[in-house]
Amino acid sequence: MHTTKPLPQYLVQRFQGWKATTYTENESWYRRLADDGQHPRAMLITCCDSRVHATSIFGAEQGEFFLHRNIANLVPPYKPDGAQHGTSAAIEYAVTVLKVAHIIIMGHSNCGGVAGCLDMCAGRAPELDQKESFVGRWMDILRPGYERIKDLPEQDQAIALEKEAVLVSLQNLKTFPFVADDVESGKISIHGLWHNIGEGSIEEFLFKEGKFCKI
Template sequence: MDNAKPLPNYLVQRYHGWKATSYAENEAWYRRLATDGQHPRAMIISCCDSRVHVTSIFGADQGEFFIHRNIANLVPPYQPDGQQHGTSAAVEYAVQSLKVAHVIVLGHSSCGGVQGCLDMCKGNAPALDAKDSFVGRWMDILRPKYDAVSDIEDPKEQARQLEKHAVMTSLENLMTFPFVAQQVKAGELTLHGLWHNIGEGGLECYSADKEMFRPV
C-alpha cells in the first residue's frame, strides 16, 4: 500500500507519553481487558464530531462503553438486504453478542450533519442533494423530520430542535430491529436519548412521559 505514510511526529510523541504514564500506571487493567475480553454495560451511538468526547463526559474507563460514531448519531431503520450496514452491524454486535444493558443515542449542539440536512431541505445544498453524496444520502434518514421544525424562525433554535429529532429518530429506528425490540420488551435492554450542549457542557435526556428533553 504505497499511500500509507508514517504517523505524524506529534502523534508519535503523544503515544509515547501515554505509554509511559497512563498505560504504565494501569498496565494490570489493560492486560486484564486483553485477556478477559470486553464486557461493556452500555453502547453509545454518538456523532463523529471531534468536539463530542464521549468517555470524558461520563468519566468512563477503557472497556466500559461500546462506542459507535457516525454522522449525526443516526440509526437507520432495520433493513436486512444483504448490503453493508456499519451502524446496524454495530447495534447487532452490541445487543446480540455483548449483551449490553443500555443503548444510548447521544446528539449534540452545532451538529454539521443536521445543519446539512436543514440546508438540503431548504434547497441550499445541491452538493448534498446529489445522488453520489454519501453524507446527503445518510442524512435522508433525518429528512422526514424537517416538517416538524420548518416553521421555527430562529435558525439556531431550528437546528437545535432538529438535532433532538435526530436522537428521537434513532430511538424510533432502533425499535425496528427485532432483536432490540425483543430485549426491550423483555426488560433486558433500555434505550436512552441524550443531547449535549458543547459550549455549556450541558446534558439533556429525553423523557418519554413528558415528550421532551430535560436537563440531567
Template sequence: MDQAKPLPGYLVGRYNGWKATTYQDNKAWYRRLANHGQHPRAMIISCCDSRQHVTSIFGADEGEFFIHRNIAGLVPPYSPDGGNHGTSATVEYAVTALKVAHIIVIGHSNCGGVKGCDDMCSGKAPQLLEKSSFVGRWMDILRPGYERISHLPDGERGPALEKQAVLVSLENLMTFPFVREAVESELLTLHGLWNDIGEGSLEQYDMPTDAFQPI
C-alpha cells in the first residue's frame, strides 16, 4: 500500500492540542472507558453530513452514544441475503450486544442525500438510476417515502421528504425481528427527530398526531 499519506499538518496540530488538554484533563475517564468497555444507553442513526454533529447537539461525552452515520441517516429493511450490510450489522450489535434502551433516528434540513432521492425519483438525476450508482441504490430505500409526498410542489417536497426519511427508517427498524422483540418487550424505544441546522431547532415525531412537533 503506497497510496496512504501522512495526516495534514492542521489535523496533527489539532490532535496534539486535544491530547495535551482534553485527554490530559480526563485521562482516568478515557482509561476507564478503554478497560471496562462501552455501555451506551442510546444508539443514534444520523446523516454523515459534516454540518450535523449529534454529540454537540446533546452535549454528549465519550461513551454515551453508539453512533452510526450514513447518507441521509437511512435504515434499510431487514434483508439477511448474505450481502455486506453495514447499517444492519450496526443495528444488530447495538440491540443484541450492547442492549441499548433507545434508538434515535435524526434527519436534518437541506440534506443532500434526500435531495438526490428527490431528483432521482422525479427524473432530474438519471445518473442515479444507473445500477453502478452506489448513492442511487442506497437512496432507493427512501422511494416509499417519496411516493407518499410526490404530489407536493417542488418547494414543499424537499423538507417533507427529509422527514419521510426518518419515518421510513423507523418503519424499517421494526422489520428487524430482534428490534421488534425488544420494542414489544418494552426494552427498547424508537425515536424520530428532525434538526433544522440553520435555526438550531429540533422536532420529534409524535405518533398520536402523525406529525413532527417542536421540542
C-alpha cells in the first residue's frame, strides 16, 4: 500500500505515554488478557459518535465489554442472505461464541445519524434517499420509528427518534433466533438505554412502564 502516511505525531506521543505509564503499571494484567482470551459479560452496541465514551461511562476495564459501534446504534433485522453484515456478525459472535449474559443498546442525544434519518424521511435530505448513500440505506432501518414519531411537535421529534432507534433495535434484536432462544431461556437479558451527553445522564427503557426512565 503506497497511500498510507505516518501516524500523526500527537497520537504517537499519546501511545508512548500510555505504554510508559498505564501499560507498564499493569503489564501482568495485559499479558493475562492476551493469554487467557476474552470473557466479557456484556455486549454493548452504541453509536460511532466520538462524544459517546461508553466504556468510560460505565467505568469499564479492558475485557469487560464486547463493544460494537455503528451509525445511530442500530440493529438490523435478522437477514441471512449471504451479504456482508457487520453488526449481525458481531451479535452472532457475542451470543454463540462469547456467551455474553447481557446485550445493551445505548442511543444518545444530538445524534447526527438520527438527525439525518429525520431529515431524509421528512424530505429535507434527498441526497440520503439516493441508492448510493450508505448512510441513507443504513438509516432505512429506522424508518418504522419515524412513522411513530412523525406527528409529534417538531421540537420533540429528534429526541423521540433517538429513543426509537433503541426500541427498533431491541425489536430487531429479537428477530435473531439465537438471541430470542437465549432471552426466552433466561441466558441473556437485553437492555435499552438513552444517554444525554450534556447532562451526563442515562435513561433506561422499562418494559412494564412502557417508557424511558432515568437511572
